[in-house]
Amino acid sequence: MPHYKPTSRRTFLQQTTLATFSGLLGTEIAFAEHIFEGWTPLALTDLGDPFSLKGKHKDLVVLNDKPINAEVPPHLLNDKITPTDKLFVRNNGIPPIEVDTKNWTLTIEGEAAKQKVVLTLADLKSKFKHYTYQLTLECGGNGRSEFNPPAKGNQWTTGAVGSPKWTGVKLKEVLEYVGINANAIYIGYYGKDTHLSGDPKKVVISRGVPINKALEEESLIAWAMNGEDLPLQNGYPLRLVFSDVPASTSGKWLYKIVVRDRVHDGPKMTGQSYRVPCEPVAAGSTVADEKMCIIEDMPVKSLITYPKTGAVITLGRTLDISGQAWAGKLAIKEMHCSIDYGATWQKCTLDAPANRYAWQHWSAKLSFPQKGYYEIWARATDGNSEMQPMVLPGWNPRGYLNNACHRIAVMVK
Amino acid sequence: MVILMLIAAIFWVFYTDTIAPHAQKLQIEKDQKLQEQKKTMEENPIKDGIHVATGFAEGEGLEMVIATCTACHSAKLVTQNRATRESWEQMIRWMQKTQNLWDLGEQEEIILDYLAKYYAPENTGRRKLLTDIEWYELEEED
Numbered sequence: 001m002p003h004y005k006p007t008s009r010r011t012f013l014q015q016t017t018l019a020t021f022s023g024l025l026g027t028e029i030a031f032a033e034h035i036f037e038g039w040t041p042l043a044l045t046d047l048g049d050p051f052s053l054k055g056k057h058k059d060l061v062v063l064n065d066k067p068i069n070a071e072v073p074p075h076l077l078n079d080k081i082t083p084t085d086k087l088f089v090r091n092n093g094i095p096p097i098e099v100d101t102k103n104w105t106l107t108i109e110g111e112a113a114k115q116k117v118v119l120t121l122a123d124l125k126s127k128f129k130h131y132t133y134q135l136t137l138e139c140g141g142n143g144r145s146e147f148n149p150p151a152k153g154n155q156w157t158t159g160a161v162g163s164p165k166w167t168g169v170k171l172k173e174v175l176e177y178v179g180i181n182a183n184a185i186y187i188g189y190y191g192k193d194t195h196l197s198g199d200p201k202k203v204v205i206s207r208g209v210p211i212n213k214a215l216e217e218e219s220l221i222a223w224a225m226n227g228e229d230l231p232l233q234n235g236y237p238l239r240l241v242f243s244d245v246p247a248s249t250s251g252k253w254l255y256k257i258v259v260r261d262r263v264h265d266g267p268k269m270t271g272q273s274y275r276v277p278c279e280p281v282a283a284g285s286t287v288a289d290e291k292m293c294i295i296e297d298m299p300v301k302s303l304i305t306y307p308k309t310g311a312v313i314t315l316g317r318t319l320d321i322s323g324q325a326w327a328g329k330l331a332i333k334e335m336h337c338s339i340d341y342g343a344t345w346q347k348c349t350l351d352a353p354a355n356r357y358a359w360q361h362w363s364a365k366l367s368f369p370q371k372g373y374y375e376i377w378a379r380a381t382d383g384n385s386e387m388q389p390m391v392l393p394g395w396n397p398r399g400y401l402n403n404a405c406h407r408i409a410v411m412v413k
Numbered sequence: 414m415v416i417l418m419l420i421a422a423i424f425w426v427f428y429t430d431t432i433a434p435h436a437q438k439l440q441i442e443k444d445q446k447l448q449e450q451k452k453t454m455e456e457n458p459i460k461d462g463i464h465v466a467t468g469f470a471e472g473e474g475l476e477m478v479i480a481t482c483t484a485c486h487s488a489k490l491v492t493q494n495r496a497t498r499e500s501w502e503q504m505i506r507w508m509q510k511t512q513n514l515w516d517l518g519e520q521e522e523i524i525l526d527y528l529a530k531y532y533a534p535e536n537t538g539r540r541k542l543l544t545d546i547e548w549y550e551l552e553e554e555d
Contacts, residue, residue, distance in 0.1 A: 063493060064490050066486050067486070146541060148537045149534050150495045154493065155494065197485050197513035198485075307551050311549065312549060312550050312551060375543065390540075391540045
């Protein structure tokens with residue numbers, strides 16, 4: 001599996017960039033050995049960031065290259081456990097260029113923390129028990145591209161979701177070690193990404209979760225994905241992992257956690273970010289900030305991951321299809337699919353989750369009555385019997401939480 | 414003497430057949446790359462109404478939009494979005510309030526005109542049709 005370990009910027013420049021850069025220009029860069037840290041060859045900015053999506057599958061769809069945001073086409077998500085190269089990338093700022101793991105520390109403090117504690121990566125790994133869980137992460141804006149009227153932001157279709165295995169320590173055990181007061185109601189994170197405007201003092205994003213979510217068994221401070229160090233784009237060397245809430249709460253390049261006596265108020269916690277109208281609104285409505293509520297759980301959802309849309313098959317052939325379904329803490333109770341626009345539904349075979357918050361693999365065998373154009377629709381039902389809608393669910397100004405059923409096209413000849 | 418001449422001859426054959434053409438090829442490739450890069454820089458072309466380097470639509474205000482919007486973020490963050498003039502204005506206000514965007518002064522009108530014209534929303538209904546399907550023969554699995 002491709003794996004990326006960041007070196008220092010200087011080493012990187014000497015070993016990789018200059019070689020690549022010289023190759024592109026067809027000439028050597030004079031005095032390469034004297035280039036100081038922080039210096040970037042000017043033309044490099046036009047050629048794109050050399051760090052971009054290294055180690056990721058080549059067929060990821062880049063929605064935005066500054067900051068880097070890339071989603072995964074559904075047919076690449078057929079693995080029961082999402083491989084590292086097939087996990088989406090969602091950045092609000094620029095990932096840290098230099099990662100010094102020896103001196104990397106995590107500080108826990110805040111109004112509702114009993115003390116301020118600073119832990120090195122080695123402390124975290126040696127003082128606390130390690131746990132591994134398969135946890136589904138989904139961006140709150142996954143599905144935004146279908147909103148009408150459109151919602152601003154990266155126009156994710158279906159691919160800002162994945163369910164890899166994460167290894168780390170329980171946030172709960174770290175918070176118990178630090179000690180939290182009875183007035184703790186929220187935690188917030190700070191990461192080492194930098195702001196697009198270049199302002200070094202500006203915090204890119206600092207979100208968090210209610211204390212009850214932070215204290216769940218599966219809430220991790222993780223350093224590994226699928227048994228290897230995190231890729232830089234996914235938070236190397238340390239991040240939070242919370243499932244069933246927008247993935248933006250799972251802070252990357254984590255260096256500080258604050259235990260708050262109030263709802264955390266860092267950038268992208270307030271205003272309209274990661275919030276939906278507290279009361280349902282008509283499509284296109286303007287909603288005042290004080291009428292917007294924080295998204296604190298994710299809806300029931302599923303994907304058809306095999307075959308890829310556009311399959312042409314011959315009449316009489318049985319088509320095997322498969323996919324993934326997830327619903328957070330409730331788990332998926334039933335999975336159905338339809339080849340006639342929801343007029344009739346066929347029950348699918350559904351796997352049990354590996355653990356709570358892991359997505360569930362499903363499969364079915366379909367036969368088609370005659371030649372022609374078909375759409376396969378998939379619909380998951382969660383433990384509370386709540387189902388995915390066939391059309392867009394409640395419109396919201398920023399385009400979050402679209403869990404309308406996934407559809408693929410099939411032609412029978 | 415004969416041996417020396419023989420070695421020289423062997424080297425000459427080796428040089429003309431192997432090293433020289435290789436070096437020449439490398440030189441040609443290098444020249445081509447430099448030429449291509451120079452061309453891209455100079456032309457900064459527009460193809461089929463699209464500014465190739467950024468993906469922005471050709472139109473009045475294009476240069477100002479490139480200079481303003483891509484100072485911080487990718488052109489893709491604009492081109493993948495659709496909005497009314499009011500919504501584009503709200504985005505500008507949001508960027509000014511939270512993302513360090515400067516006061517655009519008189520340029521704001523030009524930028525808003527451009528965005529509202531070339532990146533206007535279309536009514537896609539409650540659910541879009543599946544479009545841009547790339548059909549392929551699905552192999553039978555064993």
